[in-house]
């Protein structure tokens with residue numbers, strides 16, 4: 001178990017810590033809890049679902065990487081399947097601040113990359129910033145989404161983001177978490193195929209510049225990341241950030257990356273290549289392989 005996770009576990013109420021330990025120490029722990037696991041944790045700890053989620057926030061925040069702020073934010077996205085997905089903020093020394101991942105984006109992307117079809121709520125240990133409120137307004141559940149904060153009554157996203165600007169203002173009916181399947185051709189290299197699969201499922205209704213990333217880990221397996229656009233453009237999550245979220249939540253250091261592949265569309269109106277290369281370089285990862293393809 002990584003030291004910050006162990007530290008967070010030690011700070012949990014004793015009954016919860018005892019019940020959580022077997023999950024957190026399992027090699028297969030992937031920073032999420034199924035509905036059955038949540039029920040078992042509630043039974044063992046005597047906590048309501050909301051109090052359990054509050055108690056798990058420090059576990060989520062223990063995944064934070066904060067070389068710039070040392071400010072640890074933890075979030076939990078509640079999937080419609082009943083599974084809870086942890087997330088934490090991620091900062092990149094030597095890269096522009098725009099590359100930062102917020103905890104809410106991490107938890108939500110974690111659920112999306114795990115093929116959850118929608119969310120019911122998001123819990124965070126600090127009030128969500130404007131950028132995160134806007135990011136959440138892109139979700140297919142934006143009208144029903146509940147925001148949970150410790151010591152605050154649950155409120156709808158629209159309580160936190162009145163008079164919202166969203167996809168409809170740009171004439172887009174698609175929303176984030178709607179199933180996507182862009183018709184990319186296949187490729188002989190399995191890692192490139194993984195990046196193609198991610199690009200195919202990416203969400204880019206504004207530019208149609210679908211893109212995905214695959215990061216090979218220890219030359220054995222990989223994690224992928226999908227691009228997620230936003231109506232307000234800036235809160236869009238690049239595919240590299242999406243993949244780095246999954247890498248971190250699966251417990252791998254950036255040094256475990258042995259190859260990085262970006263797939264994007266040939267002659268698209270925007271490109272992730274230079275920003276992804278720069279962020280990877282700041283992390284000490286070289287080089288980025290870029291494959292550009294046309295849609296079939």
Ligand SMILES: O=c1ccn([C@H]2C[C@H](O)[C@@H](CO)O2)c(=O)[nH]1
Nearest residue numbers: 069071073089102103128129132
């Ligand atoms: O809603 C918020 C606000 C801030 N942060 C992170 C971003 C950055 O890493 C640090 C300081 O802003 O906190 C979040 O994760 N979520």
Ligand SMILES: [Zn+2]
Nearest residue numbers: 102129131132
């Ligand atoms: Zn935020």
